[in-house]
Amino acid sequence: MATDWIRRLRMQHLQLLISLEETGSVTEAARATFSTQPALSKWLKELEDDVGAPLFERHARGLTPTAQGRMLLGHARRVLSEMDRAQLNLKAMQDGSSYRVVIGTSPASAPNLVPAAIMQFLQRHPGAQVELQEGTMNELLERLELGQLDLVVGRLDAYSPRPSLQSEQLYDEAMRVICRPGHPLTLKDSLSWADLRSYDWIVWAKSTPIRTKLDMALTRAGQRPLPYRIESTSLIGNLWLLHYSDMLSIASDRVADHFTQRRLVVPLNFELNAVGSLGMCWRDEPHPDPSLPHLLESIRAAAASQSLTQVIGPQG
DSSP: OTTHHHHHOOHHHHHHHHHHHHHOOHHHHHHHTTOOHHHHHHHHHHHHHHHTSOSEEEETTEEEEOHHHHHHHHHHHHHHHHHHHHHHHHHHHHTTOSOEEEEEEOTTTTTTHHHHHHHHHHHHOTTOEEEEEEOOHHHHHHHHHTTSOSEEEEEOTTOOOOTTEEEEEEEEEEEEEEEOTTOGGGGOSSOOHHHHHTSOEEEOOTTSHHHHHHHHHHHHTTOOOOOEEEEOOOHHHHHHHHHTSSOBEEEEHHHHHHHHHTTSOEEOSOOOOOEEEEEEEEEOOSSOOTTHHHHHHHHHHHHHHHHHHHHHOOOO
């Protein structure tokens, strides 16, 4: 049958495919996988014959995956990731945990929303284990599709729908210009772009949604790019730099409020005219992990609770 080759594939075969792509060489892949070049070449040729299409283009510089090869490599990586996750989940169960979940978060949701959701999830499942990984949305979504993460929470401003993923918007919020407490601009009743341009900036990387929002606000105002000294995707690093300098930066309203309450930053009285969207993404699978619905409920509940706090203000 045409699908017999799939049944003959083993885990080591999937690793061979990935090694061929990563090294771009049959010789190097054979060395990395403790095989021989003739055996690896023979196996690859037989697999391509079974598939009915070349998986790699051969040229003087080595191997490059074809469209069919890239598709099969994507599946191979997902299978290997799922088996790694299965091993970790089984170990967690043997250690007495009920669930083990891995959450990816962008800096926009890291300070308050995701930690609050994790606490709610752990209250429901005291034996669960949670792994939290922070990064840019592009990086996190790629790892989500590979099965390395269960859920990604972050900015959806620049998100384009993906066939393999589901997404849900949690809330919109304004962007704010922030600085250290006691900054000279905090003494002014009204501010202009000229005032903001008189200081150096810390900006987020161009690949991040929050940078896109800032650039759009500049475009709408007919402004040139800001005079930035630092480009960074580290929220903690940015806070430290702001605290010990007169530089300015941008943050979402909730992040700014979170750190303002802790006297780390101050939002300036300036209308940036930029609104961002925060949400979550997960894989669209027929048989999702049993913990996923509980995790989604915890994120929604934390988002709703924070929205209520924003409306009525903190009590006490």
